[in-house]
Amino acid sequence: xxxxxxxxxxxxxxxxxxxxxxMLSSRVHSSPHVRLQIESAGTAARPGASAxxxxxxxxxxxxxxLGDHRARRLDDGILRAGDTVLCAERVHRRTVLDLRPDLVxxxxxxxxxxxxxxxxxxxxxxxxxxxxxxxxxxxRLATPGREGDADDVVDPVNGPPALWRDFERQATLxxxxxLGAISALSGPSSGTGSSTPLTRREYRRRLDETGDVTRSSGxxxx
Numbered sequence: 001x002x003x004x005x006x007x008x009x010x011x012x013x014x015x016x017x018x019x020x021x022x023m024l025s026s027r028v029h030s031s032p033h034v035r036l037q038i039e040s041a042g043t044a045a046r047p048g049a050s051a052x053x054x055x056x057x058x059x060x061x062x063x064x065x066l067g068d069h070r071a072r073r074l075d076d077g078i079l080r081a082g083d084t085v086l087c088a089e090r091v092h093r094r095t096v097l098d099l100r101p102d103l104v105x106x107x108x109x110x111x112x113x114x115x116x117x118x119x120x121x122x123x124x125x126x127x128x129x130x131x132x133x134x135x136x137x138x139x140r141l142a143t144p145g146r147e148g149d150a151d152d153v154v155d156p157v158n159g160p161p162a163l164w165r166d167f168e169r170q171a172t173l174x175x176x177x178x179l180g181a182i183s184a185l186s187g188p189s190s191g192t193g194s195s196t197p198l199t200r201r202e203y204r205r206r207l208d209e210t211g212d213v214t215r216s217s218g219x220x221x222x
Contacts, residue, residue, distance in 0.1 A: 003035045004129050005080060008110070009096060010088035013042030013071035015055045016153055016171065017088060020110060022064045023175045033185045034129045041074040043095045052157070058168055076100060084133050086110045089152040105137045112151040114174040116140050117181035126185060 006024070010016035017040035025038045049071040051059075059066045072078065076099045079085065083100075085107040087093045096107050108116070116136035126132045153174070156167040 003037045005083045006036045006038045007079065007083055007085045008038065008040040008087075009043065009074055009085060009092045010040075010153075011042050011044050011092070011155065012049070012157070013040055013045040013073075014049055014052050015157060016155065016167065017042060018051045018066055018069045018071075019055050019059055019064075020086070020088075020153075020171055020175060022059060022066055022069075023062065023172070024178070026064060027175075027179055028182060033127075034182050036129065039072075039078070041072045041078050043074050043092055045071040045073040047071060047073055054156070054164060058164070062172075074099070079103065082106075084108075084129075086113050088155070089149070106133050108136065108140070109151045110153055110174045111170065112140065114177035114181075115151070116143075118177050119143075121181045121184040126181075128185060129182075132181060132185065 008017040008021040008024070021038050021040040024036070028034060028036050028038070047070075051066040051069040056066045074095065079096065079100045081102060083103060083106065085093075085096050085103060087096060087107065087109050090109055093107050093109060097104055113136055116139045117132055120126060120132070120135040120139050126135055153170045154163060154166050156164040
């Protein structure tokens with residue numbers, strides 16, 4: 001099976017993109033029809049910086065260890081033809097396209113891609129990752145954009161606890177929606193993701209029992 005590259009982008013590559021990349025990397029291997037090579041980078045990253053203590057604590061609640069993460073600065077050497085790029089904010093999408101305008105059809109914000117992928121899976125079966133990305137791109141062109149910053153994941157750095165909770169909720173909901181769309185690639189019986197959200201405790205229990213929450217199709221991680 002061909003491995004498709006998926007690059008997650010934020011600003012410093014210390015909070016949002018390593019968390020999302022870790023969540024996806026630890027779960028997506030379950031699909032027999034998708035093999036993704038998942039990386040992350042930051043548009044203004046300080047190379048070698050660690051993930052923040054705050055996001056490492058959140059990650060541990062979901063069974064992830066970001067202790068070995070080291071930040072990378074986004075440049076055109078990281079991005080390759082055919083990559084799918086999911087950005088924390090629309091401003092990151094513009095930076096990516098300045099570097100690689102050829103990726104215009106496969107660069108989304110994280111929440112935008114989740115929204116579009118969920119919609120196209122609800123409309124009918126998609127066969128593989130390439131099909132899913134292309135269909136999401138067509139759906140984006142055919143539907144009005146979101147107002148304001150509705151498709152962005154908030155940056156919680158130096159923010160109050162409520163902002164960190166917003167970040168966690170937005171990121172995990174988008175990730176679980178994408179995992180639901182990926183699980184739908186296995187066949188119609190996989191579903192597209194409308195079950196009751198899992199709490200952290202339920203998530204960890206499911207992980208202990210099965211090693212993979214995505215076996216329960218369309219689960220919500222938040």
